[in-house]
Amino acid sequence: GIQVEQSPPDLILQEGANSTLRCNFSDSVNNLQWFHQNPWGQLINLFYIPSGTKQNGRLSATTVATERYSLLYISSSQTTDSGVYFCAVVLSMDTGRRALTFGSGTRLQVQP
Amino acid sequence: DGGITQSPKYLFRKEGQNVTLSCEQNLNHDAMYWYRQDPGQGLRLIYYSQIVNDFQKGDIAEGYSVSREKKESFPLTVTSAQKNPTAFYLCATPWPRGDGYTFGSGTRLTVV
Numbered sequence: 001g002i003q004v005e006q007s008p009p010d011l012i013l014q015e016g017a018n019s020t021l022r023c024n025f026s027d028s029v030n031n032l033q034w035f036h037q038n039p040w041g042q043l044i045n046l047f048y049i050p051s052g053t054k055q056n057g058r059l060s061a062t063t064v065a066t067e068r069y070s071l072l073y074i075s076s077s078q079t080t081d082s083g084v085y086f087c088a089v090v091l092s093m094d095t096g097r098r099a100l101t102f103g104s105g106t107r108l109q110v111q112p
Numbered sequence: 113d114g115g116i117t118q119s120p121k122y123l124f125r126k127e128g129q130n131v132t133l134s135c136e137q138n139l140n141h142d143a144m145y146w147y148r149q150d151p152g153q154g155l156r157l158i159y160y161s162q163i164v165n166d167f168q169k170g171d172i173a174e175g176y177s178v179s180r181e182k183k184e185s186f187p188l189t190v191t192s193a194q195k196n197p198t199a200f201y202l203c204a205t206p207w208p209r210g211d212g213y214t215f216g217s218g219t220r221l222t223v224v
Contacts, residue, residue: 001171004154031210031211033212033213040217041149041200041202041217041218041220042215042217042218043202043204043213043215045212045213048211048212086154086155088154088155090210098143098162098206098210099145099157099160099170100155100157100213101157102147102154102155102156103154104152104153104154105153105154107152
């Protein structure tokens with residue numbers, strides 16, 4: 001099956017720092033999502049980004065589908081950014097199932 | 113507000129018992145999914161349902177069962193055949209255009 005690899009697995013930042021999280025995937029996809037899981041376990045959609053670039057406040061994401069990777073940028077990090085960031089994809093061939101395949105996540109800790 | 117309600121938040125199971133996790137949605141969505149999350153890992157698909165009265169096995173269905181008798185409800189039963197059931201269980205539904213997903217707040221199941 002498809003492989004979704006995220007790096008780095010763990011990241012510690014000082015408040016105000018910038019960071020880049022990476023997601024590599026092994027097959028063609030028609031859906032790529034970034035999620036943030038807060039310390040209580042709730043998953044929140046950040047971006048739907050199968051290709052191109054999007055920005056939402058201090059967060060932005062870029063997916064280069066032809067090279068099979070996506071990047072999530074966090075600028076001017078805040079302690080509330082702490083948690084786990086997941087990349088998840090749906091295979092282009094998997095039109096029926098539409099279920100997401102998740103990477104193992106990047107655990108971010110922002111220190112004051 | 114529309115969303116997914118999972119209950120209970122915490123559940124303790126004795127060895128050899130079956131337990132059922134509830135997932136209810138008021139979004140009028142057709143598709144619903146169950147995921148399992150182990151500590152430090154991403155989410156893995158247990159079962160999915162694209163429409164009422166239909167469901168399919170995901171990647172780790174052994175030891176689990178589901179039903180989809182009503183559009184708004186997709187309960188998951190963890191049977192005694194599941195040898196390592198301690199995990200965090202999340203229910204989800206994709207948005208109709210597929211550009212996002214709504215997750216419930218999860219159930220933490222512990223075997224005692």
